[in-house]
Amino acid sequence: MTSHARTAAQTRRASLARTASFARSAARTAALAFASVAVVAFTSVLGACSPGDDDSAATHATGAHPEIVTPAPPGMRWVPTREFEMGWDGHDARPDEQPVHRVRVSGFWMDSTEVTNAQFAEFTEATGYLTTAERPVEWEELAKQLPPGSERPPESDLAPGTMVFRSPSQVEGLANYGQWWVWTTGASWRHPFGPESDLEGLHDHPVVHVSWDDANAYCAWAGKRLPTEAEWESAARFGHDGERFAWGHELEPGGAHRANIWQGEFPVIDKGLDGFTGVAPVRSFPPNELGFYEMSGNVWEWTADQFRLDTYALRSEALDPGGCCVDPRGPDSTKDPRNPFAERSYVQKGGSFLCHASYCSSYRPSAKMATTPDSAMSHLGFRAVWDGPPPAENR
Numbered sequence: 435m436t437s438h439a440r441t442a443a444q445t446r447r448a449s450l451a452r453t454a455s456f457a458r459s460a461a462r463t464a465a466l467a468f469a470s471v472a473v474v475a476f477t478s479v480l481g482a483c484s485p486g487d488d489d490s491a492a493t494h495a496t497g498a499h500p501e502i503v504t505p506a507p508p509g510m511r512w513v514p515t516r517e518f519e520m521g522w523d524g525h526d527a528r529p530d531e532q533p534v535h536r537v538r539v540s541g542f543w544m545d546s547t548e549v550t551n552a553q554f555a556e557f558t559e560a561t562g563y564l565t566t567a568e569r570p571v572e573w574e575e576l577a578k579q580l581p582p583g584s585e586r587p588p589e590s591d592l593a594p595g596t597m598v599f600r601s602p603s604q605v606e607g608l609a610n611y612g613q614w615w616v617w618t619t620g621a622s623w624r625h626p627f628g629p630e631s632d633l634e635g636l637h638d639h640p641v642v643h644v645s646w647d648d649a650n651a652y653c654a655w656a657g658k659r660l661p662t663e664a665e666w667e668s669a670a671r672f673g674h675d676g677e678r679f680a681w682g683h684e685l686e687p688g689g690a691h692r693a694n695i696w697q698g699e700f701p702v703i704d705k706g707l708d709g710f711t712g713v714a715p716v717r718s719f720p721p722n723e724l725g726f727y728e729m730s731g732n733v734w735e736w737t738a739d740q741f742r743l744d745t746y747a748l749r750s751e752a753l754d755p756g757g758c759c760v761d762p763r764g765p766d767s768t769k770d771p772r773n774p775f776a777e778r779s780y781v782q783k784g785g786s787f788l789c790h791a792s793y794c795s796s797y798r799p800s801a802k803m804a805t806t807p808d809s810a811m812s813h814l815g816f817r818a819v820w821d822g823p824p825p826a827e828n829r
């Protein structure tokens with residue numbers, strides 16, 4: 435076994451170790467611990483709406499009654515009900531993006547930015563919540579996610595930790611992601627680069643190293659939820675339906691960088707020509723027409739939908755010719771070749787600062803990844819949706 439192969443095996447084992455912690459964490463988090471907290475927090479959020487918050491959709495007074503303020507939490511934007519072609523069939527489309535099919539997505543509120551470290555800190559300070567990466571793994575749970583007869587990994591692999599991106603000096607091909615993803619004991623959202631790192635200067639960065647379970651726990655506390663993939667894509671594509679990128683057909687229109695992605699040789703050299711190597715603060719790039727920032731690049735964002743490679747094929751087969759799928763949700767079960775033993779795997783959207791055309795052009799709005807609900811990584815965050823009433827002009 436080569437050193438790279440050993441690295442990959444260790445990485446995989448550690449990744450599966452995180453997978454196994456899901457059942458425990460799910461039992462301890464969103465469904466139970468925060469249901470009551472959410473009510474209190476949500477009331478607080480509503481109370482925070484004020485005309486002085488110039489970044490909030492909540493400040494949008496109606497034209498007819500300027501004294502009436504839309505009761506949305508701060509920092510959220512409205513996505514109107516609309517139809518669009520979901521998916522992509524261009525030259526770089528992957529099987530899970532096809533076939534393109536028409537969907538109708540009802541209006542909804544969504545965070546204008548990825549949830550930041552400062553916002554996530556409010557949640558943990560209010561609740562004492564520990565993320566998946568901050569808790570040790572129970573071998574009994576891990577074993578359920580592994581092939582029968584799997585040996586117990588060493589204790590070091592069961593200690594709290596998460597997957598940290600580390601740019602290698604060289605790589606042997608791009609198939610073995612263990613060359614740049616390193617299981618790091620002591621890393622977490624509070625210590626994003628390892629146990630010696632902290633959040634100094636990073637409070638306006640998107641929170642990372644949060645699992646799907648963690649994201650849902652935050653959402654429950656905030657009175658929100660994760661977007662469906664269709665909702666996310668509706669917001670991301672707005673104004674540019676049928677185009678390759680969220681801003682048009684060109685990656686760098688007029689030479690302008692529109693997202694925090696990778697320039698150079700992935701994963702060895704990131705030239706940072708877009709202004710950033712690594713995660714960028716939220717609002718670093720222009721928002722789209724609806725006011726959403728960083729819908730492409732920066733960090734991947736969890737959605738509520740489970741993953742199947744054939745989700746769109748099955749959906750399209752169920753439609754009449756020329757039909758439209760209304761408010762589609764993900765499948766009821768997972769079928770993820772990347773995580774064959776996982777009971778569940780959830781879709782992520784938007785791509786990250788690691789995305790490069792040579793490896794994954796996943797900053798396209800139809801592109802996606804998927805991982806198990808307990809996975810946490812350096813480039814994975816989320817934003818939330820709120821099921822409140824539409825702004826007055828949409829009623």
Ligand SMILES: [Ca+2]
Binds near residue numbers: 710
């Ligand atoms: Ca960059």
